[in-house]
Amino acid sequence: MLNIEQINQFYGESHTLWDLDLQVVEGKCTCLMGRNGVGKTTLLQCVMGLLPIRSGEILFEGQSLNRQIAERRAPLGIGYVPQGRQIFPTLTVEENLRIGLPARREKSQQIPEFIFELFPVLKEMLGRRGGDLSGGQQQQLAIGRALVIDPKLLILDEPTEGIQPNIVQEIGDIILRLNRDIGLTVLLVEQKLPFARKVADHFCILDRGRNVSAGAMGDLGDDLIKQYLTV
Numbered sequence: 001m002l003n004i005e006q007i008n009q010f011y012g013e014s015h016t017l018w019d020l021d022l023q024v025v026e027g028k029c030t031c032l033m034g035r036n037g038v039g040k041t042t043l044l045q046c047v048m049g050l051l052p053i054r055s056g057e058i059l060f061e062g063q064s065l066n067r068q069i070a071e072r073r074a075p076l077g078i079g080y081v082p083q084g085r086q087i088f089p090t091l092t093v094e095e096n097l098r099i100g101l102p103a104r105r106e107k108s109q110q111i112p113e114f115i116f117e118l119f120p121v122l123k124e125m126l127g128r129r130g131g132d133l134s135g136g137q138q139q140q141l142a143i144g145r146a147l148v149i150d151p152k153l154l155i156l157d158e159p160t161e162g163i164q165p166n167i168v169q170e171i172g173d174i175i176l177r178l179n180r181d182i183g184l185t186v187l188l189v190e191q192k193l194p195f196a197r198k199v200a201d202h203f204c205i206l207d208r209g210r211n212v213s214a215g216a217m218g219d220l221g222d223d224l225i226k227q228y229l230t231v
């Protein structure tokens with residue numbers, strides 16, 4: 001569904017992503033892993049059109065995203081939950097959710113009810129300002145906001161970062177439900193190994209901007225973990 005082919009990315013003169021390939025298979029959950037600073041967020045931002053690539057190609061459903069502006073991603077069906085959530089703190093929960101409505105593939109003025117089935121807390125807090133929510137509730141809002149566009153591919157950047165354990169569990173269950181029951185394709189960055197093992201079918205490990213290993217989650221063994229993931 002998403003094919004990244006030989007991309008190179010630079011911050012100024014600093015070469016950050018090197019000839020990087022990644023395949024995200026339709027209907028599966030792929031977890032991007034690696035230590036801090038290896039380029040995971042940079043890669044997601046390239047996919048979202050928020051950072052330019054110098055060479056290579058990013059294809060979504062066979063169509064090149066290289067020359068498409070960032071705003072085209074949502075109408076094509078790519079939902080994005082950025083690192084740190086980036087909800088609008090002074091807007092209400094409802095206003096945060098409504099932001100995605102114009103980008104829905106099937107136009108609607110209504111926030112889809114299934115978002116409130118997944119996250120009942122958002123319905124209870126519709127009139128609250130985003131900034132007044134707890135970290136876990138903000139993460140649920142960020143995921144809900146990405147789902148408003150009715151995505152085919154959901155991209156999440158460290159959805160469990162700084163979240164209390166019971167909400168981490170809930171977010172894991174929701175990713176599983178979206179992926180396995182509803183068939184949504186998922187690409188996520190995740191550093192917590194048990195969480196990654198629970199939700200993902202495939203892994204891809206980055207090290208210093210390169211894809212150094214990829215495969216089925218069941219094949220992620222101790223050697224790889226020791227070499228590339230433990231601190």
Ligand SMILES: Nc1ncnc2c1ncn2[C@@H]1O[C@H](COP(=O)(O)OP(=O)(O)OP(=O)(O)O)[C@@H](O)[C@H]1O
Pocket residue numbers: 011014016034035036037038039040041042043
């Ligand atoms: N705006 C920027 N300008 C210059 N260098 C940057 C910028 N953002 C990130 N970098 C550098 O690019 C490299 C990759 O960073 P990136 O945030 O993509 O890594 P990451 O794997 O997502 O790390 P983390 O797990 O800490 O979020 C790092 O060396 C980082 O310092």
